[in-house]
Amino acid sequence: MDYDRELLTGTVTVLILSLLAERPMYGWEILREAERRSASAFLMKEGTIYPALHQMERSGFLKAEWRDGEDGRSRKYYALTAKGRRVAESKRRQWESLAEAVRLILAGPARG
């Protein structure tokens, strides 16, 4: 499904922070994980992930390091900093609260 851009604004940050809260990942891995968990419902333009990662790194939410994989490839892994963990938790709570509020409104008037 194609989503309106305004609906997606801010979503990418929340998703990245949530995934990285579980473990450090590299860009391609984050994209594949988001795709897998959403059953391919969420397919972002892949180039958008790197500006988001770099901006969050500059804001102090993430730290990055290159790691050599077992397949001999070098990948740039991103992990949450302490500040990033705090922000991730805050954004997750806000998102869940907002999603529930929207769901209730969209569900219509209460029956009975």
Place this chain on the structure above:
Amino acid sequence: MGDERAEQARRDVAQAISHIVREAGGSRRAREELRRELESHFAEAAGSPERLREALARFGEAREVGAALRRARGPRGPLLYLAKVLASLAASLLVAAAVQVVVNLRAAPAGDGLRLAVGISLGLPASALVVALAVLAWELGVAPLCARLERHPARLGVAIAAGLVAALGVHSLHGAPIPPALALAASAVTVGTWACTIAIAARLDRAYLERLGTR
């Protein structure tokens, strides 16, 4: 024919990466780092020319991605961050100074208006130290010290109680015990100053992140 297609796909990817890196700008080191990261990204799709082309199509327009990366890098970033930290310090010091003035106001003898108690000469620098430490704790993300105490009355109470015990203990050790009421007031002022500083830092953080577009 298959090799030609594979070679063409690799050239297209290399061209896209070069375009993105050029658009993103930055120092030579930053550009090399970005190139390496993008090459690593497309290396994941290197199984066949078709996979490479799909990855390229999914990546988006090189010019747009490069422009977004340039905005993310933003030359104003470090200056904006410094301005944020200085604003946190300035606003918090102002609040702390105002609190110290209020706490140290006394009625002058013989009904001669108001005066400031001698204690302000110690209170002001102490408050400034509390502000500096709180801002440092916030910027470093030291989790327990960044809690928004004003939102958690129980934690606020515990912090003030801990401050009270510390104040009584320190004065006792120096052989200069102070009345518990005074120690409680000092603790409340210190914890209040800390909580205000963290609240100000959090608010300015949000404004800073909105400006950067990461909020």
